[in-house]
Amino acid sequence: MNLNELPGAEIILPGLSDLQNGESNTIGALLIAIASTRLTEAGLDIPKDHLSPEPELTLYANLQDQRDDAYVYYNALLNQLNSFCNSLELNYKY
Template sequence: MELNELPGSELILPGLEDLYQGRNNTIGSLLISIASIRLTAAGLDIPQISLVSEPELALYNYLQIDRDDAYSYYNALLNSLNSFCAAIELKSKYQTCIY
């Protein structure tokens, strides 16, 4: 199973690319910042220098700008993030190398 097959990868993988490009204010990069410890422990290489402090607040504020349903969308994004984290943790448990 490849990383792009994991649930939530459509948000996380572009966010990872954003971080490598120095963009830390996108939905995906903020989600990665929220779960950076879990993702790093599971073997994902995350550029730490680009992470936002208080990413939960930054994400919610970002969503409030354009969405009337910011709270429900925020929760849906966190659920997707949790699904990705759980899947990559399981994947790393049964494989020694993710890539």
């Protein structure tokens, strides 16, 4: 399975790389932390020692510092994360 073809991969896969490099506060790394259990159950190897303890709050706070429309962008990111997880789970299942 090519993970690059899954919806949301452009945000999630760099986050996986960030976590492997010890960076836990990037958007992608925080999204992975939010869904780490779900992603692990679908077959991804997530480095758990670098996960943020409160990824939802950290992500939202980071977005508020960067954007005026933090709420809208936060929800869009969660939708992309959900799409990635759904696709990964379907591919893992079959």
